[in-house]
Structures are given as structure tokens and as C-alpha cells.
Amino acid sequence: MDQPSHFKLKNNYPAGGVREIPISGYDDFYSFVTDGLKDEARHCLAYYGIKTQDSLKLYCFLADDPSGNIEVAAYETGTLNPVLRSAADLFPQLSVFEREINENFGVVFEGHPWMKGVRFPHNRRDKSKTMENYPFYGIESEELHEVGVGPVHAGVIEPGHFRFICNGEKVLHLEIQLGYQHRGTEDLFLSKNTPLQRCILAESIAGDTAVGHSLAHTQLIESLTGLEPGEALQIERCVALEMERIAVHIGDTAALCGDVAYQLGQVVCEAIRTRVINTTQLWCGNRFGKGLIRSGGSNFPLSEETAAEIIKMTDFVDRQFSGITECIYSSPSVLARFEDIGTVTGTQARQIGAVGIAARTCGMARDVRKTHPFQYFRNFAVNPAILETGDVLARGMIRKLEVRESLRIIRELLEVWAGKDKDTGKPDYSYKLKPGAFSVSVVEGWRGEIVHSCETDAKGNLVHYKVKDPSVHNWMALALAVRSQEISDFPVCNKSFNLSYCGHDL
Amino acid sequence: MIRELAILARHGHQSVKDLRTQPVSPLFRGRPVIAEGITTRDIREAAAVCPVSAINNDSGAIDLGRCLFCGECSFLKPGAIKFTNDYRIAVNDRGGLIVKPGADARIRLDETKVRKEIRELFRGSLKLRQVSAGGDNSCEMELGASGNVNFDMGRFGIEFVASPRHADGIVITGPFTANMAEALRLTYDAVPFPKIIVLAGTDAISGGIFNGSPALDRSFLNNHPVDLYVPGNPAHPLTFINGLMDLLGIR
Numbered sequence: 001m002d003q004p005s006h007f008k009l010k011n012n013y014p015a016g017g018v019r020e021i022p023i024s025g026y027d028d029f030y031s032f033v034t035d036g037l038k039d040e041a042r043h044c045l046a047y048y049g050i051k052t053q054d055s056l057k058l059y060c061f062l063a064d065d066p067s068g069n070i071e072v073a074a075y076e077t078g079t080l081n082p083v084l085r086s087a088a089d090l091f092p093q094l095s096v097f098e099r100e101i102n103e104n105f106g107v108v109f110e111g112h113p114w115m116k117g118v119r120f121p122h123n124r125r126d127k128s129k130t131m132e133n134y135p136f137y138g139i140e141s142e143e144l145h146e147v148g149v150g151p152v153h154a155g156v157i158e159p160g161h162f163r164f165i166c167n168g169e170k171v172l173h174l175e176i177q178l179g180y181q182h183r184g185t186e187d188l189f190l191s192k193n194t195p196l197q198r199c200i201l202a203e204s205i206a207g208d209t210a211v212g213h214s215l216a217h218t219q220l221i222e223s224l225t226g227l228e229p230g231e232a233l234q235i236e237r238c239v240a241l242e243m244e245r246i247a248v249h250i251g252d253t254a255a256l257c258g259d260v261a262y263q264l265g266q267v268v269c270e271a272i273r274t275r276v277i278n279t280t281q282l283w284c285g286n287r288f289g290k291g292l293i294r295s296g297g298s299n300f301p302l303s304e305e306t307a308a309e310i311i312k313m314t315d316f317v318d319r320q321f322s323g324i325t326e327c328i329y330s331s332p333s334v335l336a337r338f339e340d341i342g343t344v345t346g347t348q349a350r351q352i353g354a355v356g357i358a359a360r361t362c363g364m365a366r367d368v369r370k371t372h373p374f375q376y377f378r379n380f381a382v383n384p385a386i387l388e389t390g391d392v393l394a395r396g397m398i399r400k401l402e403v404r405e406s407l408r409i410i411r412e413l414l415e416v417w418a419g420k421d422k423d424t425g426k427p428d429y430s431y432k433l434k435p436g437a438f439s440v441s442v443v444e445g446w447r448g449e450i451v452h453s454c455e456t457d458a459k460g461n462l463v464h465y466k467v468k469d470p471s472v473h474n475w476m477a478l479a480l481a482v483r484s485q486e487i488s489d490f491p492v493c494n495k496s497f498n499l500s501y502c503g504h505d506l
Numbered sequence: 507m508i509r510e511l512a513i514l515a516r517h518g519h520q521s522v523k524d525l526r527t528q529p530v531s532p533l534f535r536g537r538p539v540i541a542e543g544i545t546t547r548d549i550r551e552a553a554a555v556c557p558v559s560a561i562n563n564d565s566g567a568i569d570l571g572r573c574l575f576c577g578e579c580s581f582l583k584p585g586a587i588k589f590t591n592d593y594r595i596a597v598n599d600r601g602g603l604i605v606k607p608g609a610d611a612r613i614r615l616d617e618t619k620v621r622k623e624i625r626e627l628f629r630g631s632l633k634l635r636q637v638s639a640g641g642d643n644s645c646e647m648e649l650g651a652s653g654n655v656n657f658d659m660g661r662f663g664i665e666f667v668a669s670p671r672h673a674d675g676i677v678i679t680g681p682f683t684a685n686m687a688e689a690l691r692l693t694y695d696a697v698p699f700p701k702i703i704v705l706a707g708t709d710a711i712s713g714g715i716f717n718g719s720p721a722l723d724r725s726f727l728n729n730h731p732v733d734l735y736v737p738g739n740p741a742h743p744l745t746f747i748n749g750l751m752d753l754l755g756i757r
Contacts, residue, residue, distance in 0.1 A: 120685055122721040131685050151689045154668035156636045156650045158643055159686060180686045183640045184721030192715065196578060197557040200715050207644025207740060251647075264510055267655040271520045274656045278531065285533035285589075288644045290739060291576050299581055300533070323513050426581075429555075502642050505685075 005032045006073040011372035012219040014226070015439035018455055021059070021074045026084060029058070029075035036062045036071065037091045043353045043366070045070060045442065046451045047097035049105050050464045054080060056105055060097075061440055061453070065371040070440055077107070086112035093353025096472055103129075119179035119505045123187070134177050136163050143167060147487060151180045158501035162490070169486050174479045181505035189454075189465035195221070195295060195429040202452075203290045205467060206503035210286075211237075211244040212445025213467070213503075214293040216452040219374060220441035224456065225431040227296040232420040234376040235413050236302045239310065240280070240292055242406040242413075245446040247276040249399035249406075250321060252498050256396050257328060259492045260337040268324045272317055279313040282306060296428025307414050314407045325400040329393075338393035342481035342493035345390060349477065356448015357402070358474040358497060361387045361394035368444035380416075382409065392489075395496035435460040447471060447500065469503030521658045525747050526594075534742075535575040535589035538568050542608030544586040552579040552587060558708075558715060570595055570603040570613075570737040571711040596736040596749025603711070603735060615752040623700045624733065625755045628674050631663035632754065634704070635673035637693050640716065641680030645707035645740035649677060652743040659747045662756055670694075675702030675733070679740075681709040681716040684723035691726065702733040704750075706741045714739065 005028050007021045024032065036042050045061040056077040063070055077084075086109035088095040098109045100118045106125035109115065117124070120131050138146070144167055151159035159180040165173040188201055202217030203210040215237055222229065229237070250273040257265030277287040284292040284300040292300055328334055344354070349362035359366040367384035369377045385401035387394040433456045440453040448470030455464045478497050482490055522528045530536075549566040553559070556579055560572035568579075568587075580587040592612065597603060599616040638646050652659045653666060667673050670693050678690070694703070708714045713722060736749045751757075 122684065122719075132688070151686065152635075152637055152670075152693050156646050156666050158638045158641060158646060159689060180683060180689065181638070181640050181680070182683055182685050182721050183681060183716045184719040185716075188716065188719055191718075192557070194557065196555065196576070197715065200557050200574060200576060204642045204709075204715055207642035208647060210644065264513065267520075268513060268517050270651075270654045271517060271656060274520075274651070274654070281534055282531040283533075285531070285535050285577065286575075286739075287648070287742070288740065290644070299577070320513075320516065323509075323516070327510055327513060500643065501638075502640065502680075505683075 005029070006071045008069045008071050009440070010068060011070060011368070011440070011442045012223050012374045015224045015434055015437040018436050018438050021072055021438070023074050023076050026075050029060070029073050030085060030087060032073040033060050033062070033094070034087050034090055037093070040350060041065045044093055044097065045440070045449070046453060046466060046468050047094060047101070048466050049101045049107065050455065051105060056080065056082065056107065058101065061451070063372060063442070065366070068372050070372065072440070081106060083108040083110060085110055088112050092351045093473065096476070117179065119182050121182055122184055131179055136177070137173065137175050139165055139172070144172065160501050164487055166487055169488065171482045171485050171487050171490070174482050176475050176479055178475070178501060178504050181502040183502070183506065185506040186465050186467055190462050193462065195431060199294055203293070205506070206469060206500045207288055208248055209244065209445045209447065209450070209500065209503065211240045211289040211293055212443050212450050215241060215375070216441045216443040216450045218293050218295045219443065220439055220452045220454060221295040221431065221433070223439045223441065224433045224437055224454070227428055227431060229375070230421065230423050231376065232417055232422050233298060233301070233424045235417040235420065236298065237293060238376045238380070239302070239410050239413055240289055241443070241445070242409050243276060243280055243310070244289060246317060246403050246406050247273050247280070248446045248498070249403050250276065250317070252495065253325065253328070253396065253399050255495045255498070256338075256392070256492060257334070259495055260334055262328065262331060262334050265324055265328045265334070268320065272320050272324075275313060275316055279309055282309055294427030296431065297425040299427060301422060301424040302417070307417065310410065311414060314410055317403065318407055321400070321403055329397060329400070335393065337492060338396055339391060341392045341489050342485060342496060343389065343391040344477050344481050346388070348480050349390065352476045352480070353473045354477050355470045355473050356444070357395060357398050358448065358477045360384055361398050362390040363388045368442050368449045372442050374441075374443060376413065380409070380413065392492055392496040433460045433462065445470065447498070448474065467506055469500050471499040471504045474499055475504065520655045522656055525657065525744060525751070528744060530591055530593060530744070532591065534591050534593070535577050537570070537592040537595050537613060538573070538580070538587060538589045538605055539610045540566055540568060540605065540607040541586045544607050548583045548586045552583050555579055555582050558712070558717065565606065567604050567606045570605060571600060571735060572708065573737065574708055574714060574739040593742050593744045594748045596734055596745055596752065598734055598753060600732070600735060603737060620753060621700070621733070624702060624753060627700065628702070629754045629756065632675070632750065633665060633667045633673050634675055634677050635670040635693060635697060636666055636677045636679070637690050639678055639680040639686040639690050640683035640722070641707065641709065645679040645709070648740045648743050649679070649706060649746065652746050657743040657747060659750070662751065662754070664747070664750055670696035671698070673697050673701070675704065677704040677706050678710050679706050681713040681719070681722050682724040682726060684721055687723040687726065694730065703730055704734040704736060705732055706736045706746060708737055708739050711735050711737060
């Protein structure tokens with residue numbers, strides 16, 4: 001090959017120029033993707049289209065874990081109605097991305113096994129496809145029946161529709177229809193274009209991941225402006241991210257206990273979570289960390305007193321959570337409901353490109369904090385917990401292990417922080433973005449990898465903003481997990497993943 | 507068993523004793539106070555920084571139905587705008603969410619506008635169905651927390667139920683996505699009369715940062731009267747529960 005088929009960059013490093021991404025023919029683009037993914041150390045971070053006047057540009061980002069590189073290739077269709085060969089039949093992890101490109105722009109992917117809408121966005125190409133006429137998979141049979149659940153669920157959670165095909169109590173197939181939460185978020189990054197509005201949009205992508213998403217956004221902006229966070233601020237951001245992880249993992253443990261009627265576990269974990277999020281509120285005035293992460297600086301630089309409260313909180317969590325998880329994971333009545341339930345195999349997880357805890361409970365060492373480090377994680381070693389069994393028990397247990405690791409991270413980072421210069425300034429709301437540039441920012445949120453990427457025009461205006469929540473990959477893991485399970489095990493399977501609806505629907 | 511008892515002993519008594527006066531951490535942003543003598547220039551500059559146009563460019567009043575409580579106006583004009591800890595900011599009248607310069611009294615529900623049957627029928631028992639119409643899950647989690655071991659709104663007979671058929675009203679979160687419009691209508695229709703509507707969170711009250719997005723459909727509000735507006739980003743459990751207590755006439 002004469003010229004390289006792709007461009008390499010690092011997570012959250014100074015942005016590349018758009019022209020540095022070589023534009024390949026589709027054959028080269030296709031082989032970049034398919035040859036790349038043959039190596040299991042790579043997976044697809046993001047794959048999306050940008051519409052120009054009379055053409056589409058497709059970008060595919062692959063993460064190469066051993067080298068820490070992100071590889072990006074581009075293809076320009078030259079027409080608004082292209083017919084392309086699908087790569088999803090070989091690599092199911094690409095399926096959702098090809099579906100999205102089809103839904104947004106009408107690109108036909110020949111050979112795609114499951115071409116359906118993803119989220120029914122307001123600006124989709126084909127308005128005749130609606131939420132109401134979603135083409136559910138069906139099986140004609142006298143013995144089988146279908147069960148529809150949602151969009152409005154029994155609990156206080158977000159909407160999504162679950163369609164089960166069952167044989168008696170046994171689930172043969174689950175199809176998940178999403179899109180109910182679609183708010184047009186990506187477009188709003190272009191139309192609500194003050195820096196503060198963008199920060200607030202980012203923390204509203206998924207309110208349970210306010211820190212994760214706003215950090216991904218902030219990194220992206222900083223890489224496009226040359227704003228360089230000081231080391232103290234980087235550490236504070238990492239601490240906030242780990243506090244978010246701890247809070248949600250403990251809350252999820254409470255919910256898992258609630259689903260199997262283990263009340264002690266539920267109420268004790270609820271109280272521990274309250275302490276964690278109230279500490280976040282002490283720091284920044286908001287229990288979810290909204291307002292804490294801003295580009296270029298912070299409105300709430302950490303004080304010695306708050307740091308001391310965070311340490312006290314970690315001691316409290318350490319004592320209480322390790323005590324209650326010992327009870328939870330040694331209780332026969334709990335274990336009977338978790339063990340060998342909702343199993344996702346390692347092969348399935350690799351095929352669908354699972355990320356975050358869904359991957360790490362299937363033996364995959366996929367953690368952006370380690371493989372594509374960001375902020376102070378570039379100087380600080382994280383030891384991700386890896387489990388093998390891929391069942392509800394593993395997804396519960398990994399929360400216990402990750403809480404323990406996050407407590408260690410917070411304590412050790414705060415020790416390092418104490419010796420750093422505290423030179424954090426106010427947020428920068430007057431930045432100018434580098435013209436003709438693109439960048440990609442990846443953060444390991446508590447669910448898994450969050451990817452934000454964007455492109456600017458010759459004047460430095462945003463022309464495209466793309467968000468990928470880890471749920472985009474992991475919803476398929478839930479659908480696979482419930483196969484051959486009792487339908488009554490669905491709630492506990494669902495809680496064990498706790499995926500985002502709004503993060504998916506955008 | 508001994509291990510479990512030890513955990514329970516350490517767990518202790520967790521529920522907030524007085525939901526009316528429970529202190530929150532100093533940085534929590536509740537009801538704002540705008541200085542009576544705020545200058546026109548300060549108003550303009552604060553309004554310019556507001557991400558959701560919650561500050562009236564002329565009067566300087568802040569609309570809590572739009573405010574995201576990001577606090578940026580108070581960081582910019584610390585002498586003129588302050589956010590207090592007061593979380594009792596839910597009202598039944600949309601106009602009651604406008605805080606004018608100089609006002610520093612507690613925001614109160616308009617007693618004359620509370621429907622008689624609400625207090626007669628629901629004061630001892632109020633069952634609610636929650637509908638998220640584009641909510642970002644933070645409001646949903648705070649509503650869930652309202653019933654948890656700490657806030658325990660169940661002490662007043664208030665709880666979330668699984669079916670709209672069992673409910674006395676709906677609590678809507680999120681900016682009202684178009685893709686949820688039909689499901690929202692169906693859920694509301696399935697609740698038997700008499701029923702109430704509560705909007706929880708700024709996104710629900712005004713669309714919040716999503717206001718103006720073409721992916722929204724807020725037409726539900728054109729012909730459905732709202733009984734309680736609970737501001738916040740997200741609405742704090744104490745704001746939500748205090749609002750319901752005021753609506754139901756619980757002291």
C-alpha cells in the first residue's frame with residue numbers, strides 16, 4: 001500500500017487536523033476495519049457518518065489496547081445514496097453503528113443481518129419508520145407466546161420496550177427497542193453553542209454519569225483549545241470519577257438485593273450510597289457532581305477540608321460496604337438467584353464489543369483507565385478487576401471489587417494531590433476551538449468507555465459532535481444474557497447491567 | 507446472624523427525622539436571593555451567562571422553572587446573586603417560581619389553588635406512577651431516593667407504584683421527548699380520576715437545556731393542568747417530599 005490507510009492518535013492528546021485522516025476507497029476502508037478487528041486486542045470505539053453537501057464521510061475509530069493508539073480511517077461516499085458492503089456479518093460489534101448510519105443517512109449496508117432503527121431520531125432519513133411500526137422479530141408458533149414490557153416500567157426508571165418470545169416461563173429471545181429518550185442531544189451541541197451550555201449538555205447526557213460524560217466533553221474541548229489542566233485539577237477529576245463509580249456500584253448492589261428480596265443488603269447499601277453522594281454534594285453542591293467538571297478550570301477546586309471529608313467517606317464505605325457485601329455474597333438465598341443466571345460468554349462479549357463491567361466480567365481486560373489513560377491516570381496505575389463467569393453474580397461481585405479499587409485510587413490520589421501546586425483557575429468560557437481539526441476523547445465511566453468526538457470547520461465552529469455511551473454496546477449483552485433464562489430472572493439480569501436509556505438515545 | 511446484627515447496629519437509625527428542617531451541605535443551591543439594588547449592568551451580565559435564559563434581562567428576576575442551579579450567575583456576581591440552602595421551592599402555581607430582586611421569603615404554595623379533593627382523598631395515602639419522558643436518570647434516581655431508607659416518604663403514605671391503575675397521579679421527569687408522547691398520554695389516561703400531575707425537575711417544567719430541541723413534544727402540557735412544580739437539576743428528594751407535603755396539607 002502506498003499511503004497509510006489510517007491515522008493514529010492517542011486518547012485526549014492535542015487534536016489532529018481533519019486533513020490528516022487519509023480518505024480511502026471503500027475497499028481499503030473495509031479492510032482497515034475488518035483486518036483491524038481480526039486482532040482481538042482491537043475494538044470499535046466509534047463509527048459514524050457526517051453529511052456534507054452531496055456526500056457522506058464515514059469515520060471509523062478502532063482502539064488498539066496494547067499500544068494505547070486510536071486508529072481512525074475515513075471514507076467519502078461521493079453520493080447521498082450509497083450502497084456498501086456490510087462488515088457487521090463478520091463483526092457483530094459493528095452492527096449497531098451500521099444501523100445508526102443507515103437510520104441517519106439512508107446508507108444501505110448489503111448483507112447486514114439486522115437492519116432496524118436504533119433510536120428513531122427526529123432527523124432520521126426515513127420518517128416512515130416510526131417507534132410504532134418497529135419491526136420486531138417474531139416466531140410463528142402455537143407453543144410460543146410474546147411478552148411486551150414497557151416503555152413505562154414498574155420501577156422509577158427510564159423508558160424502553162422489551163419484547164420477549166417465551167416458551168412457557170423460558171425466554172427464547174429478547175429484543176430491546178429504544179429511542180423513547182431521544183432528546184436530540186448531539187445536534188444541541190452545535191446549536192446551543194456557548195461553552196457553558198455545552199458543559200451542561202454533557203452532564204445531562206446521562207445524569208447518573210454526569211462526571212463521566214462531562215469529563216469526556218471537557219477533555220475533548222481541552223484537546224481542541226490547548227487548555228492544559230494542572231496536575232491537581234487532573235487528580236480532582238479522577239477522584240470525582242471514582243466517587244461516581246463507587247456511588248453507582250453501591251446503589252446497584254442495593255437494587256440487586258432489592259430484586260431478590262434481601263432487604264438488609266438493600267437498605268444498608270442505600271444508606272452507604274447516600275453518604276457517598278452527599279459527599280459529592282458537599283464538594284460541589286450537587287449530589288450527582290453536576291457543575292463539578294468544567295473546561296479549563298473549576299468552580300469547585302478541592303479544599304483541604306473537603307479532601308479530609310472524602311477520606312472519611314472512604315473509611316466509612318470501606319467498613320460498611322465490605323461488611324454488607326460479605327453477608328450478601330455468602331447468603332445462600334441470594335447466591336441461588338445470582339449464580340449461573342444471565343450468563344454472557346466470553347465469545348459473545350468479544351463479538352458484540354462489550355465494554356466496561358460487562359466486558360470485565362467475561363474475562364476481558366478492557367479498561368480505558370489502563371489501556372488509553374487520561375487525566376492523572378497517565379501517571380497512576382489502575383488494577384482493573386477481571387472476572388470470568390459472566391453471570392449476575394460476577395456483575396454483582398465486580399462492583400464490590402471495583403469499589404475497593406476505587407477507594408484505594410481515591411486515597412492514594414489524594415495523597416499525591418496534597419503535594420501538588422493548587423493552581424486551578426476558573427473555568428474558561430471564552431475558548432476558541434482549533435479550526436479544521438478533529439479530536440476524540442475516551443473516559444472509563446462506571447458503565448464502561450464513554451467516547452466523545454467532534455470536528456471543527458475552517459473557522460473553528462463545531463460542525464459535528466458525536467457521543468457514544470457504553471450502553472450502545474452493552475444493551476446487546478443484556479439481550480443475550482436472558483436467553484434460556486426464566487422470564488422472572490429478567491429484572492435481576494437488567495439491574496446487573498444497569499444500562500443507560502438516555503445515554504443510548506441521546 | 508451475629509454478623510448481620512452487627513451490620514444493623516452500625517447501620518443505626520438512618521431516616522431523616524424532620525424533613526422540613528434537615529440541613530444540607532453549605533454549597534447546595536436552592537432558592538436564590540437577588541439583591542434588591544442589583545444594577546442593570548449586573549442583570550445584563552448575569553443574564554448573558556445563564557445557559558437557559560432563566561434571568562429576566564429587564565427585571566433581574568430568576569425563573570426557577572428554567573434555572574438549572576448551575577450557580578454561574580452567582581459566581582459571576584457574588585454580591586448581587588446568592589443561592590441559599592432553602593430546598594423548599596416546589597409550588598403549584600407556575601408564577602410562584604419567579605424570584606424577584608429583593609425577595610427573601612420562603613416560596614409558598616398557593617393554598618387557594620389546591621383542588622379540594624387532593625387533600626380530602628390523598629392526604630393519608632398518595633400513590634404515584636412515575637413517567638420519564640427524556641429524563642437523564644438523575645431526577646429518576648432522586649425520586650427513587652425519596653422513598654429510600656433516608657428520606658422515607660412512605661411515612662406519609664406516599665409511594666411509587668408499578669401500575670397507573672393503582673396510582674392517584676403521575677410524576678413526570680424529562681423534557682418531554684416526542685418519542686415518549688404517546689406512552690405518556692396512555693399512562694396518564696390509565697390513571698383513574700381524580701388524579702394529579704407533578705412535574706419533577708427543571709427539564710420537565712421548561713425543557714431545561716433541551717428547551718427548543720426539535721426532538722421534543724411538550725403539547726401534553728397544553729391541555730393537562732399541573733398540580734405541583736418541583737424545580738431542580740435534579741429535584742432534590744427534600745424538595746420533592748416537602749412539595750408533596752405542602753400540596754397534601756401535611757405539616
